[in-house]
Amino acid sequence: ENELSDLALRYDLTVPLARVIANNRNELPRFFKRYQIQPVWRADRPARGRYREFYQCDVDAIGSGSMLAEAELCSAICDIFDELGFEDYAIRVNDRRLLFAVIDASGIDEDLANRAVVVLDKLDKIGFEKVADELKAIGVSGEAAGALIGLLKKIEGKSNSDVIRDVSSFTSGNETADESIRDLESILSLAKSDKMAIDVSLARGLSYYTGAIFEVILTGDDFSGSVTGGGRYDGLIGMFGKEKIPAVGLSIGLERILLVMDEREMFPEKLTDSPADVMVALWNEDTIPHALQLAGKLRESGLRVLVYPQPDKLGKQFKYADQVAVKYVCILGESEIEESSVSIKNLATGEQQSVPLGEAVAFLVQ
Amino acid sequence: ENELSDLALRYDLTVPLARVIANNRNELPRFFKRYQIQPVWRADRPARGRYREFYQCDVDAIGSGSMLAEAELCSAICDIFDELGFEDYAIRVNDRRLLFAVIDASGIDEDLANRAVVVLDKLDKIGFEKVADELKAIGVSGEAAGALIGLLKKIEGKSNSDVIRDVSSFTSGNETADESIRDLESILSLAKSDKMAIDVSLARGLSYYTGAIFEVILTGDDFSGSVTGGGRYDGLIGMFGKEKIPAVGLSIGLERILLVMDEREMFPEKLTDSPADVMVALWNEDTIPHALQLAGKLRESGLRVLVYPQPDKLGKQFKYADQVAVKYVCILGESEIEESSVSIKNLATGEQQSVPLGEAVAFLVQ
Known part of the structure; x- marks a missing residue:
């Protein structure tokens, strides 16, 4: 403990959970759910609603590969935000496999896929033109960038079923894409909320996601950025143990929600x-x-x-x-x-x- | 932030509170109460119920020098431990001024007083004989050590009023001692609980306490050490601002209580x-x-x-x-x-x- 390099603060609650599950698999029931509220730390640049120490409120469901797990989490999110009094929230849903299939179908080189995802994830901040520029800057051909932007423009603001139809035809013949689309349809039909919208540009920062991903945004103009995020991470627990165990979870950003509720005076008078x-x-x-x-x-x-x-x-x-x-x-x-x-x-x-x-x-x- | 020496983790919630009060005195009401639950860190050697990261549950009342503040805190403690289902708890109460008056009246040199307090605080762990030995080891005369131990043996297990009578006569003529005894009597009569017992050997580790101090122990034989502690710190806020502001607070040791409740199976079945x-x-x-x-x-x-x-x-x-x-x-x-x-x-x-x-x-x- 004398070296700075030996010291670290908890970054999230998901990786520690994965370790616990991997190490205690035989003592835990086959399906395991838990919630956990604890502070974590990030070396981010602090900003409004973005702190270096903040509380993460996690819910995870371990052991099932069924989309019912995603649907239940998304329904729980709706219950939480309704209960808190939010009316202007939306749950953006995507699938990491679909994201990469779309990039592939655009004609973007496999070697550039990961970097293209990072660019694409900025879409709601920088817009179509700048995404196209940045894609070209990392080496994507003008044709591929154009194809990708073309799809995104085409599906912008469309209903979930129209988005599915257009994206299906864009990734036509890619079986992984078809599978992920079926999963998204399952989630949407089981969770049955008008707050959920497919957004094929959604990437989520963490690389451990393997399937469905989602995040909650507030559609009012007083707060940009997500207030809740999550997804499926079927590979993570396997990194710490012999067995590959399916898992899906979400993380609620407490401080961001408190900030908006405070500014909007949403707290009960009492x-x-x-x-x-x-x-x-x-x-x-x-x-x-x-x-x-x-x-x-x-x-x-x-x-x-x-x-x-x-x-x-x-x-x-x-x-x-x-x-x-x-x-x-x-x-x-x-x-x-x-x-x-x-x-x-x-x-x-x-x-x-x-x-x-x-x-x-x-x-x-x- | 590149030097190890620049980094630190939150040690407690009291010093940060004192800073906040000192810096925002004009915006806060004259009397200010708050509770706060947050993790803190200690470089202690970990043991059963003693962790390096743990949650502190603090309650503080700022702005009043009246013993009513102590009495209300002690009553709140009783409500909490009763509500949790504890029957075998006791609140040990003392006053830092009385502690030093007793040491002085024993004939212990002023220069040795702080070290004598540290020894005395171990009484319930090591017993009378070893306290006497350790006092002599730091330079206290046999006569003074004998006088101190004599008092402590005399008042052991006695009622609060008997302890007050004996200690008063031991510190006879010391006005600060008389004042602190009157304060203790106030607290005991206002809080009116049969769980409170004066313990003149109680010191509490932190040096910022200026008056009454108290801690909660469990009298069963399954957990030694305190599960809650607190006291008056009238000087602390003044260290961070111009004004000296009276304050009293307590800190509940969440993990220790959870540990005992878990081992004793005190949690509701549900x-x-x-x-x-x-x-x-x-x-x-x-x-x-x-x-x-x-x-x-x-x-x-x-x-x-x-x-x-x-x-x-x-x-x-x-x-x-x-x-x-x-x-x-x-x-x-x-x-x-x-x-x-x-x-x-x-x-x-x-x-x-x-x-x-x-x-x-x-x-x-x-």
Whole structure:
């Protein structure tokens, strides 16, 4: 541990999972699903929504080669984004095999395929013209670049079935392409969401993907880049063990989603407006135990309760409650304690009323 | 970033918090509470429940010098450990000022005080004799060591009020000691828990504590060491800004608690026994959409639902459900689909019955 080269921070959760599966195959059930939320690190240049340390929220399904696994993951994504309140998301779906078949059918040299994929992946950032230019710059012939761009322009904005028809005819005779198209059709029909669109230019950065790949983008103009990505990696676990085991997984970009939800003010009011529902004021030193007892009862009922942290002028306590946007303040002075009541002030209306101590919870929970 | 010496991993969450408070004092309310859960790193020698990367769960209350802050934190600890199902925990409480007053009153040289604290902190691990030996080894006179050990033996196992009486008389005339004793009495009376015991040998490792300190230990014999610790650090924020701001906080050791809960089998059955409540079996390729639809409905009702991930022999599917300890399996074959029913098998009893599709949720939720 004295050499810098010996030190590394966790890059993702997928490769470690693959290792665990390979090493514990006999102890794990044949089909194994797990979710995992943990920070990972990238030496990327930081930008809006792109950090060097960030949390990855992973879901993986190990052991099945059926497209049902992809379909279930995509359906789960829809549930998550619907639940969070997003309406403008789309799931772009592709297959790494189809991607390479399209590149091959364009007439691009096999030696240049990997570099062409990197260029193609930039399509939504730089557009058709620049992709064509960059393809030529890496040595792709003008004819091949033209064929590829021609296909992409032709299918732009078309329905999934039209895209499938056009791409099928473009890759005609390539059996791997036909197989991957059948898989994509399976996924689309099983997941049954109008949010899913085939995008043959989608590549995903990681090279361990072997089949279907997908990513979630927000179609509003306030955030570019993906907020969730995943795909099938049937070869990865085999790298760490004897057995080749099919697997598919996704990774949700927590910080990017939080960033957009924050900017769009999508969080429920209760989470953002106030640290508490009720503040219990302190009358004087002697009444603190009564105040704490009341706070305890209110908390038991599920209310979020703030106790003013030291005896102070009541005016100052109200001012503080107002500043942190608590709606109700409970006051237990000597007379209230004697009468087993509590004065409850609604800071929004200014109204203050005396409530029997036993009814305080009911009054505040409403 | 090319030098090893420039790189560091987060050590704790308290110092970063102090920085944030110091830098944003004017934007934050006068009293500020926050909780934060994040991994931190230590170059410790790993052991059972002691890892080099672990999650710290912090709660801090900034801005108040009142002992109410300590009392509320200790009450929160009790709520947490009660809720988790622990019965054998204790909160050891002390005050750094009292600790040094006791050392002073023993006749230990001021120059040796910090080293004596380190020795004293090992009391519950090494016992009275070895503490006396180690004190002498660092240069403490036999008389002073004897006085200190004498006090500790005298108060061992006594009630809080007896400990306070004996320690008061031992530190007699030391005003700082008297003040810290009054603070401890405040905390004990406000927090009102029979789990709290004064332990004048408690030191806590970190030097930034200025007043009350506390830690939670499990009194069963299966785990030594603390599972939560904290205290008052009124000087720390002032190190990063102009203003001295009182603060108190605690840190919960998540992994240690999980370790003990796992070994003692304290987790609710539902969390450990099975990955799901129900498994939906697949009859054949054509019926998959029906199976997925049923799974969706069951999930909407809050059930945890596993869909068998590919069409397979029914016997194999039952075997798998049994292996992962799912209690119910739903089967939607052609005849069930025709009759809008579902066959539900209880794997525990072996019983299988046909239920109208619309009543499946009610049947399974029970």
